[in-house]
Amino acid sequence: MATPIIEVVNLVKKYRNSIALDNINTQFYSGCTTAILGPNASGKSTLLKCILRLVLPDSGKVIIQGKDWHINTYTQECVAYMPQIPALPDNQNWLSLLSLLCALNPNHSANLDLANELGVDKFASKPFSTLSGGSKQKIVASVAFLFPRPIYILDEPTVGLDPVATIIIKKKIKSMVASGHSVLLTSHVLSEVDELADNLIYLLEGQIKYSGTSLELKKRYQANNIELALAHLLGECQNIAG
Amino acid sequence: MVNQLFHKCQVSQTIAILAFLLKENFKAFWFYVYTFFLFLFSLGLFLISGSAAQSIAGLLNVVILVNSLVSLTMSTVYFFNLRPFMALVLTQPISRTQVYLSCYASLVIPLTMSLILGIAIGAMFWGKGLAEQLPMVLLLLLSSILLTLGLSAIGFLFASLVQDKTKGFAFALLTWLYLTFIYDGLILLLAIALNDYPVEYLVLGLVLANPVSCARVLVLLSLNIAALMGITAYVFKSVLSLWLGQLIIEVVLLIWIIIPLIVGVWCFRNKDL
Numbered sequence: 001m002a003t004p005i006i007e008v009v010n011l012v013k014k015y016r017n018s019i020a021l022d023n024i025n026t027q028f029y030s031g032c033t034t035a036i037l038g039p040n041a042s043g044k045s046t047l048l049k050c051i052l053r054l055v056l057p058d059s060g061k062v063i064i065q066g067k068d069w070h071i072n073t074y075t076q077e078c079v080a081y082m083p084q085i086p087a088l089p090d091n092q093n094w095l096s097l098l099s100l101l102c103a104l105n106p107n108h109s110a111n112l113d114l115a116n117e118l119g120v121d122k123f124a125s126k127p128f129s130t131l132s133g134g135s136k137q138k139i140v141a142s143v144a145f146l147f148p149r150p151i152y153i154l155d156e157p158t159v160g161l162d163p164v165a166t167i168i169i170k171k172k173i174k175s176m177v178a179s180g181h182s183v184l185l186t187s188h189v190l191s192e193v194d195e196l197a198d199n200l201i202y203l204l205e206g207q208i209k210y211s212g213t214s215l216e217l218k219k220r221y222q223a224n225n226i227e228l229a230l231a232h233l234l235g236e237c238q239n240i241a242g
Numbered sequence: 243m244v245n246q247l248f249h250k251c252q253v254s255q256t257i258a259i260l261a262f263l264l265k266e267n268f269k270a271f272w273f274y275v276y277t278f279f280l281f282l283f284s285l286g287l288f289l290i291s292g293s294a295a296q297s298i299a300g301l302l303n304v305v306i307l308v309n310s311l312v313s314l315t316m317s318t319v320y321f322f323n324l325r326p327f328m329a330l331v332l333t334q335p336i337s338r339t340q341v342y343l344s345c346y347a348s349l350v351i352p353l354t355m356s357l358i359l360g361i362a363i364g365a366m367f368w369g370k371g372l373a374e375q376l377p378m379v380l381l382l383l384l385s386s387i388l389l390t391l392g393l394s395a396i397g398f399l400f401a402s403l404v405q406d407k408t409k410g411f412a413f414a415l416l417t418w419l420y421l422t423f424i425y426d427g428l429i430l431l432l433a434i435a436l437n438d439y440p441v442e443y444l445v446l447g448l449v450l451a452n453p454v455s456c457a458r459v460l461v462l463l464s465l466n467i468a469a470l471m472g473i474t475a476y477v478f479k480s481v482l483s484l485w486l487g488q489l490i491i492e493v494v495l496l497i498w499i500i501i502p503l504i505v506g507v508w509c510f511r512n513k514d515l
Contacts, residue, residue, distance in 0.1 A: 081333040087326025103258030
């Protein structure tokens with residue numbers, strides 16, 4: 001059995017009136033893509049942000065490459081992140097952001113392959129406030145893959161992107177996984193999940209309702225695609241709750 | 243050796259974020275509007291009153307009211323607006339303390355620059371009056387800079403304590419009302435109610451518990467305009483000598499900067515982004 005690159009142990013996160021994560025236990029492995037699925041407000045982003053330590057859990061822990069994620073900036077040195085909403089300072093541009101990120105990562109040289117493929121250099125000196133949502137998304141994607149990290153967390157990576165950019169990002173994800181990196185992503189585009197994900201985690205009301213490979217899920221419900229299999233799974237969960 | 247290198251790296255990371263945000267803020271519209279507003283007041287009050295001493299007294303009131311409002315509300319809103327950027331930066335190998343302090347500095351530096359430029363450029367038109375009142379202008383700048391640093395630290399602390407931007411803004415606004423208007427009134431009521439007792443030291447302590455009163459008294463102690471003093475400044479002057487009073491207030495204003503900053507950093511380290 002391979003050693004997990006991320007181990008989530010008894011993770012609990014409560015907000016004032018609700019439980020976002022209810023005792024989550026799961027593992028993620030190198031060389032595979034794991035899609036975290038679930039309806040809105042099921043705890044997907046909270047789980048990812050807990051791994052990143054942007055959201056601090058009430059109890060439980062995350063172990064990354066065998067080390068506790070409390071240690072200084074250890075998490076950030078292991079995990080790259082692409083947020084769902086690209087929030088970039090209005091008056092800045094790609095060049096100034098790039099120089100900031102290089103200063104924050106003095107031990108690594110920036111890999112601009114993805115940025116070049118996405119054509120970010122075409123609007124490199126334009127202020128972020130003048131860019132479209134898609135262009136901002138390209139910048140955020142370029143940021144995520146700028147420095148080498150063993151783990152990549154991508155929150156809805158292709159939202160707002162044109163088909164060409166979507167293909168480039170998917171290709172990048174596949175190449176990172178093929179070279180032994182671990183990718184965790186969330187997406188509502190199930191065809192994309194079907195194409196990219198080796199493993200699935202289905203969250204509902206902060207609890208894991210399914211964890212396994214996408215093949216197993218399809219096999220369990222004798223479905224041709226993930227969409228159908230997930231519909232069966234959701235129906236099953238609702239029946240149990242009812 | 244390794245520790246030294248790590249420390250050097252931390253400093254350069256903090257400076258990198260600070261430089262990035264300063265570039266953003268010095269391009270921002272508010273910076274120029276605020277500087278121009280202070281310049282207009284600095285010049286306008288002199289033109290109206292015709293005397294540098296009276297201009298300083300008028301400027302003091304403007305600075306106390308406007309600067310404290312801008313520092314408190316702006317810092318709270320600025321923090322909330324920066325949250326997504328903070329989240330982006332915190333996915334890089336940098337500590338939360340570094341991010342918090344660089345964001346704080348990136349706001350207070352332009353605010354301070356606005357104060358210095360606005361008031362100083364306006365005061366340059368005072369002619370001979372400026373030369374006569376230079377120590378007072380510098381004291382006014384010192385007191386308003388300390389107030390900016392302290393209230394911005396408090397604004398950042400509010401924003402670190404609450405998740406909701408509207409709530410944070412409301413807290414900042416209410417605090418401004420309390421510190422600038424209600425507080426002196428409450429002290430006056432207290433002094434009247436305890437008229438038969440020696441309340442000087444109590445009032446003195448209460449002045450120090452309000453950074454806005456501290457900043458106001460710091461300048462008024464030197465201005466010598468009794469009509470503007472209010473109960474707090476009057477008591478301060480009657481109990482302490484000028485230099486001792488000023489020294490105590492400056493130290494207390496520094497404490498008003500350091501304590502909210504330390505508590506704010508602690509809150510930010512435990513905050514969800």
